[in-house]
Amino acid sequence: MKQLMFLTGAAVGYVMGSRAGRERYEQIKKTAQELWAHPSVQSAAESVREQASLAASTSAQKAGSVAGSAKQRVNDRLHRDREEEVLIT
Template structure:
């Protein structure tokens, strides 16, 4: 049903767009060009270009701080070797010997299942 509505909408859009024709497209393109070349718009564009590196630096610092915070909250320990080995607190996988599961406890913390 959704695909049918999408196809109908695309067909209607195509027909209406074709009827509007090249003249209307040229009018819209000219208006967009006039807006973009307006000195007020260009002033704002330059302000954004000037401010962007500062904002990017601030966001980068915030992302690093958040990553450190999340890393501190993670209680598990995982390692992945270049040879394809993987291990965490519940077991390990070695491509040559296969998986090894810690059957003495259930996951980190040592709590057994009831």
Template sequence: MRKLLFIVGAGIGYILGAKAGRERYDQLSKQAEKVWSNPKVQSTVEDVKAQAPKAAATVAGSAKDIAGQAKAKVTGHEQTDLSGNYENEAGSWDSETGTASIDEDELGPGADKLP
């Protein structure tokens, strides 16, 4: 008998909760529609749509540059600057004097983290 009362009570609670939940959902849906159809919101949406391609191109260009730099460091093919000079944690090259300097520890970057 207790199980039956529990099941009936749970069913009634579910039905009432579902009805209240649906009413609240409808309220929120109507409010969202009002906000979305507001001319100021639509103006802002159009502005964002117009600027999105520029922002995407900037992000893609930056990501491509960063990826290229990472690839160069991993493969050991870093590029020199316009004057031909080169410098990283392991050493440097001065194109004007033709001199190179190397890491004195001969351990490269991260030597301070070795035991």
């Protein structure tokens, strides 16, 4: 994955900084489109999408759980503080 990101960045940098002209740009663009359309690249992209979706779902569940736990702790603390206040008064 890191190699793919590096190669993508290098290709973009080359295209943006290149003075080779429109012809070279079109050649690079065509190659990039062919690469992106390759079944193995599409398969890897789909795998990454699925993993990202699963990670987002798991994170949302954990965040909800942590929020619920924090809410319960705050409520318990407030309730305990009120009981102590009543006992002191």
